Amino acid sequence: PRLCSLEEGVAGSGTYTRHGYVCAALAGCLAKTSEDGALPVVSVVRDAESQLLPDVGAIVTCKVCSINSRFAKVHILYIGSTPLKSTFRGTIRREDIRATEKDKISLGDMQSNYVLSTAENExxxxxxxxxxxxxxxxxxxxxxxxxxxxxxxxxxxxxxxxxxxxx
Structure with missing residues (x-):
């Protein structure tokens, strides 16, 4: 979700910018800090006890649930080496199965799926x-x-x- 416009704040940890807005990259509490009259840095802070959530750039382990000519639907089982308490849905689109250009990948879609990529050799x-x-x-x-x-x-x-x- 959108947190504020780029005229009102700067993206901090747990956020990203898109179409002139600072958006939350994960669930948590909103935090704003500012110094010397500069625009506030907008961050999203997670509660240490809350469920671990996939973040932008996270390496995840998934199990493919279904596949067709355009994409694979997956369940995200691990973030890094940490098993998740519950699985999250993800999508790997055909055009995101590649070895390079990871910066051209979108962050998510309207169905609350994580959009994943294989855009690194590993x-x-x-x-x-x-x-x-x-x-x-x-x-x-x-x-x-x-x-x-x-x-x-x-x-x-x-x-x-x-x-x-x-x-």
Whole structure:
């Protein structure tokens, strides 16, 4: 939601600017601070006990619920390495499945979905299952293969950093 116009305040933590307004990027309490007659810095502060919420730029782990030719619907399960108390809905649009240009991605849509992207090498599919039910193996940055049938499927494969691999 809009908090104020850019004529009334400057975006601080927990906010972003869009179309001349400072908007909340997360749920929380509104805080305004100003110094020496300058425009106040508008921030959104979360209660430490409140539910962790996805923030702009957060790395999340999701499970794909449905997919069609234009987008994938997902449930957000983790923010960073922290499991969520309840899942959030998200959308990965076909045009946001890419390796670059992460600054061109929108922040959300009117259905309270988070709009997600794979616009970094480290982001993408980590685990996938083939139609035969086998866990697929990545064979390149854009393909995974079924170890049973040897069929290949296009996927934007995540390059998982070694420190995040579970043993």
């Amino acid at each position: 982001l993408g599919v980590v685990v996938a299952h083939s139609e035969a039910g086998a866990q697929m193996v990545p064979i390149s940055w854009c393909e995974m293969q079924c170890p049973r049938t040897h069929s290949k499927e296009l996927r934007k494969v995540a390059r998982v950093q070694p420190e995040f691999l579970q043993t």
